[in-house]
Amino acid sequence: MKETLQIVALFLAFFGAVTAFISLHHHTWKVSTDYGNVIITSNIFENLWMSCAEDSTGIYDCWYFSSLLALPGFVQACRALMITSIVLGMFGLIFTLVGMQCSKIGGENYIVKGRIAVLGGVFFILQGLSTMIAVSWYAFNITQEFFDPLYPGTKFEIGDGLYIGWCSATLALISGCCLLCVCGNDSKEERMSYPFQSQRRGTPYTTSVISQQPNHYGRNAYV
Template sequence: MWRRLAQILAVLLCILGWGFVGCTLAMDHWRVAQLGGQGGSSVVVTASYWSNLWKDCYEDSTALVNCIDLGVLWSVKSYIQAVRGLLMIGLCLGLIGTVLAFFGMECTNIGGAQRSKDRMLITASAFHLVGCLSDMAGYCLYINRVAVAFLHAKADASKMSYEIGPPLYLGLVGGFLIFLGATVQCASVCSVSHPKSRHPMVLFICERGEERDIPRGRKHICGPSKTSKVSRSIFPYQMVSVVTV
C-alpha cells in the first residue's frame, strides 16, 4: 500500500514541477531594472525595464509598455537561445517520463508484468532526472548572465543594473520538485527490487537421506537417522557431520 502511495506522490510532484517550468517560459520579468530615485520620503520610480526569453520591454510611470520582440534563431543572443533549448529539452524529457510513469505505476492495469512496470518506473525516473538537470542548467545560465551584468553595472554607472525576477525562483522550485519526485519514484522500486539481505538457505543432505535447510555460513549437526532403530544400536558412537558453508 505504501508503495502505491509513494508512486502517486512522486508522479504528482513531477507533474507539478513540470508545470512550474512550463509556466516560466510564458512569464514576464525574468530580469528587471528600475530607473528612478528617492524623492522626499517615498520612492519615485520613473521607468522600468524587464525582459524574458522572447522580448525586451520598457514600462513608464503611466503603465504604458513598449516591447521589442527578440529574434527566434540567429538574431538573438547565444545564451538566450541556449536557455530556450535547455528548458524545452527538459519539458520534453519530463513529458516522456510522466507517460512512462503512468504505465509503470502499480495502481494501473497497463504496462505488463510487475518486472516490466518496475523497469518503466526506473526509466521514467531517469528521464525526469535528466530533464531536471537540463532545466536547472538553463536557469543557472540565465542567472549567471544577470549576475555578471549586475556586477558590471556596479563597476560602471553608465550600464543598466538588472535583478532576478519571479519566474527564475518559480523555475528553481519546479526543478526541485521534479528531482524530489524522481527520487521518491526510484526509491519505491529499489526498496522492492533489493530487499534487506537475509542469510540464504542452501540444501544440506544429511546422512541416511535426511534433507535440511541451513543458513549459509553456519554450522549444522546431523544426527543419526530416525528411520532405523537397528542403526542406533549398531552404531552408538557414530560421528556426527559438521559442515561449514
C-alpha cells in the same frame, strides 16, 4: 506506503512540468533595477523570447527578438535547455503512469513496471537538471552584469520567472529521487522473490521439487 510515494512523486513531477512551462513563458526573467537611478521613466523586463517596456501608467509594450543568431549564446542555450526540460518531463510522466503499481496500464508484470517507473524517475531528474542549469546560468549572467562597474548597458535584477524555474527544478528532482528509491527497491525485491512466485503459480522450481521428494532409504542403507 510505496504506492502512496509513487502517487506523491507523480503529483510533484506534474507540478514541476507545469511550473517549467509557466517559467518558460513568463515575461520577467530579468527586470531593470531601480538601484542608483534617481528618475525612473520606464521599467524594462525580458525573458528568453521577448523584451518589454512598461511606463509609469502601467501600460507596457513587448516585442519579440528579431533574430535567434543575434542573441547571446547563453540565451540560446537556456532556450534549448528549457524546451528539453519540458520534453523530458512529458516522457517522465508517461513512463511513470505506465510503471506505477496502482496503474493498470501496461499489464500486471510488476518487474517490468518497476523498471519503467525507474526510467520515469531518470527522466524527471534530467528534467530538473536541465531547468536548474538554464535558470542558474541566466541568473549568473544577470548578477555578473549587475556587479560589473564597467558594464555600459542597462542593469537588471532577477525576475519572478527564474524563481518559478528553481521551484520547478526542485520538484522534478525530488520526484525523480523518490521514484528511483521506491521503484528501484521494489524491482530488486521482486527479482529476488520471482522464483518463489513462479512456484506458487504452478511453475516447478528444481530445488523445491528435489527437497520435497520422499526419502525411501533408512539409516542402515548407508552402512
